[in-house]
Amino acid sequence: MSNPLKLGLAGLGTVGVSVVKRLALLENELAMSAGRSMRVTAVTARSRDKDRGVDLSNCTWFDDPVSLATNDDIDVYVELMGGDSGAAEDSVRAALKAGKHVVTANKALLAKHGNELAKLAEENGVQLNYEAAVAGGIPIIKTMREGMASNAISRVYGIMNGTCNYILTRMELEGLSFEECLQDAQRLGYAEADPTFDVEGNDTAHKLALLTSLAFGTQIEADSIFLEGITSLTTDDIKAADELGFRIKLLGVAQKTDTGIEQRVHPTMVPKSSAIAQISGVTNAVAVDGDAVGSITMSGPGAGGDATASAVVADLVDVARDFKIYPLGRPAAELQPYVRAKMRAHEGGYYIRLSVNDRPGAFASIAQRMAEHDISLESIVQRRSNGYFTNAQSEASEVVKPQAVVLITYETTEEAVRKALQQIEEDGHISAPPQMIRIERL
Amino acid sequence: MSNPLKLGLAGLGTVGVSVVKRLALLENELAMSAGRSMRVTAVTARSRDKDRGVDLSNCTWFDDPVSLATNDDIDVYVELMGGDSGAAEDSVRAALKAGKHVVTANKALLAKHGNELAKLAEENGVQLNYEAAVAGGIPIIKTMREGMASNAISRVYGIMNGTCNYILTRMELEGLSFEECLQDAQRLGYAEADPTFDVEGNDTAHKLALLTSLAFGTQIEADSIFLEGITSLTTDDIKAADELGFRIKLLGVAQKTDTGIEQRVHPTMVPKSSAIAQISGVTNAVAVDGDAVGSITMSGPGAGGDATASAVVADLVDVARDFKIYPLGRPAAELQPYVRAKMRAHEGGYYIRLSVNDRPGAFASIAQRMAEHDISLESIVQRRSNGYFTNAQSEASEVVKPQAVVLITYETTEEAVRKALQQIEEDGHISAPPQMIRIERL
Numbered sequence: 001m002s003n004p005l006k007l008g009l010a011g012l013g014t015v016g017v018s019v020v021k022r023l024a025l026l027e028n029e030l031a032m033s034a035g036r037s038m039r040v041t042a043v044t045a046r047s048r049d050k051d052r053g054v055d056l057s058n059c060t061w062f063d064d065p066v067s068l069a070t071n072d073d074i075d076v077y078v079e080l081m082g083g084d085s086g087a088a089e090d091s092v093r094a095a096l097k098a099g100k101h102v103v104t105a106n107k108a109l110l111a112k113h114g115n116e117l118a119k120l121a122e123e124n125g126v127q128l129n130y131e132a133a134v135a136g137g138i139p140i141i142k143t144m145r146e147g148m149a150s151n152a153i154s155r156v157y158g159i160m161n162g163t164c165n166y167i168l169t170r171m172e173l174e175g176l177s178f179e180e181c182l183q184d185a186q187r188l189g190y191a192e193a194d195p196t197f198d199v200e201g202n203d204t205a206h207k208l209a210l211l212t213s214l215a216f217g218t219q220i221e222a223d224s225i226f227l228e229g230i231t232s233l234t235t236d237d238i239k240a241a242d243e244l245g246f247r248i249k250l251l252g253v254a255q256k257t258d259t260g261i262e263q264r265v266h267p268t269m270v271p272k273s274s275a276i277a278q279i280s281g282v283t284n285a286v287a288v289d290g291d292a293v294g295s296i297t298m299s300g301p302g303a304g305g306d307a308t309a310s311a312v313v314a315d316l317v318d319v320a321r322d323f324k325i326y327p328l329g330r331p332a333a334e335l336q337p338y339v340r341a342k343m344r345a346h347e348g349g350y351y352i353r354l355s356v357n358d359r360p361g362a363f364a365s366i367a368q369r370m371a372e373h374d375i376s377l378e379s380i381v382q383r384r385s386n387g388y389f390t391n392a393q394s395e396a397s398e399v400v401k402p403q404a405v406v407l408i409t410y411e412t413t414e415e416a417v418r419k420a421l422q423q424i425e426e427d428g429h430i431s432a433p434p435q436m437i438r439i440e441r442l
Numbered sequence: 443m444s445n446p447l448k449l450g451l452a453g454l455g456t457v458g459v460s461v462v463k464r465l466a467l468l469e470n471e472l473a474m475s476a477g478r479s480m481r482v483t484a485v486t487a488r489s490r491d492k493d494r495g496v497d498l499s500n501c502t503w504f505d506d507p508v509s510l511a512t513n514d515d516i517d518v519y520v521e522l523m524g525g526d527s528g529a530a531e532d533s534v535r536a537a538l539k540a541g542k543h544v545v546t547a548n549k550a551l552l553a554k555h556g557n558e559l560a561k562l563a564e565e566n567g568v569q570l571n572y573e574a575a576v577a578g579g580i581p582i583i584k585t586m587r588e589g590m591a592s593n594a595i596s597r598v599y600g601i602m603n604g605t606c607n608y609i610l611t612r613m614e615l616e617g618l619s620f621e622e623c624l625q626d627a628q629r630l631g632y633a634e635a636d637p638t639f640d641v642e643g644n645d646t647a648h649k650l651a652l653l654t655s656l657a658f659g660t661q662i663e664a665d666s667i668f669l670e671g672i673t674s675l676t677t678d679d680i681k682a683a684d685e686l687g688f689r690i691k692l693l694g695v696a697q698k699t700d701t702g703i704e705q706r707v708h709p710t711m712v713p714k715s716s717a718i719a720q721i722s723g724v725t726n727a728v729a730v731d732g733d734a735v736g737s738i739t740m741s742g743p744g745a746g747g748d749a750t751a752s753a754v755v756a757d758l759v760d761v762a763r764d765f766k767i768y769p770l771g772r773p774a775a776e777l778q779p780y781v782r783a784k785m786r787a788h789e790g791g792y793y794i795r796l797s798v799n800d801r802p803g804a805f806a807s808i809a810q811r812m813a814e815h816d817i818s819l820e821s822i823v824q825r826r827s828n829g830y831f832t833n834a835q836s837e838a839s840e841v842v843k844p845q846a847v848v849l850i851t852y853e854t855t856e857e858a859v860r861k862a863l864q865q866i867e868e869d870g871h872i873s874a875p876p877q878m879i880r881i882e883r884l
Contacts, residue, residue: 018734022734026592033772142585142589146584149759150752152467278720296741306735306736310734
C-alpha cells in the first residue's frame, strides 16, 4: 500500500467537521477500497479555539489558507470555506499551481472561475473534484462525467435548491403563502436569514452552470442564465396547477436548441405523474436525457453536513484511487464557447393567470390577442372571484368583479406569449400584472 | 495521445451492434474525453454472414471466443454473449488470465462466478467492468462502488426487471390478469417466449447478488437469495393494495439485520407516495441507503440495446481513462463470507388476503390465531364476494359464500405470519390458500 494521502482542510463548519468524522469512522474501509489510507494533516478555519467535537490535535494549524494550500505536507487541498473570490479563490489557485489535488464543494467559485481552474488543474497534472458542489450528496457529476460519458446529452434539468422545494412543497400541501413558508423554513434552518440567493434562483443557477458545461462540452457561463425566482408565486397558482394536473417546481434547465443552448432557472409546471414532481421537501433531483440511455433521474439529499461530506469523501477516494479525469469531462482547451439561445425563442407550453375585469368584451379581446400571435389554447379555466384574488385592484367603476382566468397554451414561443400579454395589459382588461409560468415537457 | 485501445467484441446481438454504432458515432468525443481513441479490432458471433447494418470489414473475425479473448491484437475483451458457463465463462477467464481487461453485461456469469473472476482480474492487474449487468443503462455500479464509497450501506433495493414491472403496471392500470399482461408483454417483445426466468425473480436475483456484495463487502452468493415471483398475484391483490394506499412491485432487497444479511426477491407492497412506486412500465430503479448521504434513488431504462450499450461504452471509457478499481469495490481476498439472515426472522408489515368461508366463528378464529402469534392488525378490510374471487372453491355445504378478507399487520416476523397462516388453513375456515405479500418500509 502506498503512503497515506495527506489532506489539508480549509473550513471547519458543518461539512468540514463531518468530513473529519467520516474519514475517522470509515478509516479502514476507505483504505482498503482505495488502496491507500487518508489522513488530515493540516487545517485552517476562522476561529482556532472553537470546540468542534473532533480531535484535530495531530493536525498542523494554519491561519492562512494559501499557506496551507501550498504546504509541502499535503497532497490534497480540501476547500470548504465557500465564496467566489478572496481566500477561497486564492487558495484553490495556489494549491493547483503548487501541484496539489483540489476537492471543493464551492459552486459559486466554480461557476465563476471553473474554466480557468480546470485549465490550471490540467496544466499542473492534478485533479479538481467538485461532486459536492451540485445537488449535495447525489453523485451527479460522476454520473454525467463518467457514467453517461457514452451519450450525447440533449437536456439536463433538476430541482437543485432544497430551500425552494421545501417552500413549494409546503405551499402545495398546506395552502400557505410564500411568506409563511419562508418564515418556517428560516425557523427550521432550511433558509438563510437573507434568503435572496436561494429564492431568486442564483444558487440553482451556479449548479446549473456546471451541469451545462458537462452536458454540452461548453465553457461554463453562469452569467448568461435566465433567472426567475419563486417569490411571485401565489397559492392561487399552486391550486390552479394542482387542478390542471401539474405541480410547480423551481427547475434549472439546460437544453440544446437550434439557435444555441438554453440555460434557465424558473418556476416550472411539471406533470404530477413525472418523476420530478414526486420530489418533495428539501430533496434534490437531477434528470439527464442522453441519446443512448434515454432519461436517467437521480434523487437524494441536496444539502446537509453529512450528505455533502459523503460527496467530498467520495471525491477524495477517487484521488486516492488515482483516477485521472479532466475536471470538465474534456480538456479545458477543447471546451466550446457557450452560444446562448435567446429566451424569447424558447418553445414550450405556458400557464397564464389573468385577473380579468368583468367588462363586456374582455374575454373576446383576450382571446383575439392570443390568436393574433398564433397561440392555441389547450384549456381555459375561468372562475368568479371569491377571495381567490387578493391583489385585484378595481380601477374602473363599471367593473363588477375581477375574474380569475387561467389559460394553458399549446406549444408556442416565449416571444409570442410576451407580446400577447403586453397587449392584453395595454388593452386595460386586467387588474393586476399577468402571471406566466413555463411548462416543461417531461 | 496514447495508442488506440483495441477492443475484441464477442456477441453481435442488439447490444453488440449498438456498441459498435455508438463507438463510431461518438468516436471523436470519446477519444477527447478519454484521452485515447477506441477501436473494435476483432469480433465473434454465432453467424458470420448475417447483415447487421454495421461495417465490420476492418475487424478480424474469430470463430472461437477464447481465441479472440486471448488474441495479441486486443486490449479489452467485451463479452456480450450471455450465459453463466460455456463459451462466456471460458472466454472471460481466458481473457483475464491473458492480461486483457474485460467489460461484460453478463449478470448470470457474475452472479455465479463473480468472486473468482474478480480475484482473477486483480491477480492479472486488469479491470473487470460490468455496469450493464445491473439495471441496464443506470450507472448503479459506479454509484455504489465510487459515488457512495464514503458510506456504510444499510440497504439496497430496487425494481430491476422491466418485464415484471411492465406486467404489474398494466395489471394495475387496466385491471387485467397476470396472464393477459404477460401475453401482451410477449407480443411487444418485453418478455421471452419462456418468461420463467423473469417472472419467477431469477433475473432480479442475479442483479441483486452483485449489489449485495458491493453494499456490504461480502462474497457474492446468489444461491442464498429468497425468491418469490409474481405469478400468484391477482387483480384482487392489486386492487386491494391500491385501496390501502400501496402499489405492488417486484423488488430485490438486500438488507443488514442483527443475524446477517437478507437477500430477497418478492412482490412487495410499497407506499404510493414513495419514489419507487412511481416507476412504471419497463423502467428500472435502484435505491441505496447510506449512513452519510441518506437515500439515493436512480431510475432509468433497465434494458434495450442502446441503453445497455450506453453502460458498456461507459465501462470502456473508464478503461481508456485507466481507472483502476477492485471489481467488487474492495480486494477479493477481503470480501467477507456472506452470512444469511433467516427469512423466517424477517421483520416487517404484511398484507394477507384470505378467502374466508362464511361459517359462524370463522373471523373470531382467525383473529384469535393472529393474536396467539402476537400479530397486531393495522387494518382489516372485509367484503362479500361479488366475483371478487375467481378461485374460491366451496368445499363444505354449510358455506354460504366465501368472503374476501384483507389484513394489514403491524411490524411482526415472517415466522409468526407463516405459523398463523398455517394454523388458519388447518382450522378449515378458508377456501383457498392464503395470499401473503411483504410490505417494505421506505
